[in-house]
Amino acid sequence: MSEFDIIREVFAPLAADADGAFGLGDDIAMIDKGPFVVTKDAIVAGVHFLPKDPLDLVARKLMRVNLSDLAAKGARPLGYFLACVWPAGVKREQIELFAQGLKEDQDHFRVSLFGGDTTAHRLKTSPAVFSATFFGAPPRQGVTSRAGAQAGDDLYVTGAIGDAGLGLKALQREEKFTTVDKASLAMRYHLPDPRLSIGAAIAGFATASIDVSDGLIADAGHLAHASGLRAEIDAVSIPRSTAAGSWVARQKNRWKALAEVASFGDDYEILFTAPSSMRRSVTVAAKAAKTEVSRIGSMKRGDGAALLDETGREIAVKSAGFDHFKK
């Protein structure tokens, strides 16, 4: 197997409909029109995915964590550059399985491969690393930054929080679930659903937005910090799936369990703020995008992010979210 055969035979078909990619026959691609929203996220075996995860799912997760960044800005995805660092001795079938996952999600999200780099570690034991640089077209209204929230704004989140974290615990057998719950939670870990429709729908009136990747509390803190404000989250209003709800119900300390769910990370939901005068617009946008949206708190003067119980008291949070340098 040669690096150049792999590029020509496995990756070039993924770039077939991208004019400026020259069928991956050059080191560069021509990207013609702008402006672009661009994001770059890398995923690493043992950190962002499990070393034994099927490689088509890994490829789709790579695409989806990047698409989630575009979704939070209301951007329409166009295509991506890809760098792969494989363990030494990788088999062609593994690369083909990875490319198959890319193809499925390229078709699903209507994006193309623009270019990239394929290389390998010196050792079989070194963890695979995949990095994508994704291009999107900004919404007509311009992208929503993290920094535009105003004191008094409502705080919203899409979908449900905590599933991916529980899915990881299920896969690592740290927690027990019914077969059905385990399957649904594991899928939420493997295949996040980038909230592209709702991201585009709120672009006109959301004052700030961010995707929840590090953990709900941590990312609320990032949004609050950028906006020079404090985010207050009502713990009981955080949306949970049935499976996550039943896990919380099984825990001895309910508030501690709610705090954990709000700091797992890997949710890839969108957290955003909007003035309270826009509540009707949020409802309409959620319906148009066929995406559940929950109001979970509000922005206050101050700083940081706090999780509040039913009486408005702050719940102690052990870790607000994932930090690659602290784990």
Place this chain on the structure above:
Amino acid sequence: MSEFDIIREVFAPLAADADGAFGLGDDIAMIDKGPFVVTKDAIVAGVHFLPKDPLDLVARKLMRVNLSDLAAKGARPLGYFLACVWPAGVKREQIELFAQGLKEDQDHFRVSLFGGDTTAHRLKTSPAVFSATFFGAPPRQGVTSRAGAQAGDDLYVTGAIGDAGLGLKALQREEKFTTVDKASLAMRYHLPDPRLSIGAAIAGFATASIDVSDGLIADAGHLAHASGLRAEIDAVSIPRSTAAGSWVARQKNRWKALAEVASFGDDYEILFTAPSSMRRSVTVAAKAAKTEVSRIGSMKRGDGAALLDETGREIAVKSAGFDHFKK
């Protein structure tokens, strides 16, 4: 040390003059004008650099291998996205040293950091991986592809071939050199010099071009394949530094030594073709760009790349260049 402090304190200053980067305060960057020439190259500890290499040099090598791709297309560099995967337990000082190298070359090449991702392996022993996606502005005349060479075109290469490969051998103590030669060869391994000036100067008349990263013979083969032709290289006309020349002179089998030099890789010179009617233009361009350019062969009907001796006979080549899946 927190991931977010590192981004704010160490990397954000590198993005200070890039308007759309929001001071790295968001997951995305806005890239406004096009068209762009875009390239993406990753470098891996133990493969593209030595695990003990000083991290400022590693950072500069990352920039330069990407800039070399832009140089081969005559593009003017604008800026880049960066993904870092550090070994677990990386020290802040190491990240700062890496950022210092980025800063030096940002100033030298007048480019900015646009955005990126910083993450870490789960283990201390996992190799660092750095990936950059570099943006450039295409030359007015349009980019030179790999595929435009015509039968009869001259084949040229910039600078000198083989230094970086010998530098690596010197650093790994596989070959002995004088102190002076070792230093100059090692620098050519650590700090390739992207040939941006000559790349821009030949954009008007070069029929095909590629940067020499895998090895002169291998990359000549890539250019020839893309153009549907055969590249014939006169071994004795390949430019060599004094240090590389004296290494060749010390080898028992001169032709074997010349073949090795032509397949080391990591040269980051530009290999290009031009019609023989353009010889005067090549000379003028080389002078304007203050870059040595050597005519080393020509394009013929057929396929592949061949190294020829003084009598025009093909020299046996053990390996045409570096292949990440074969090494």
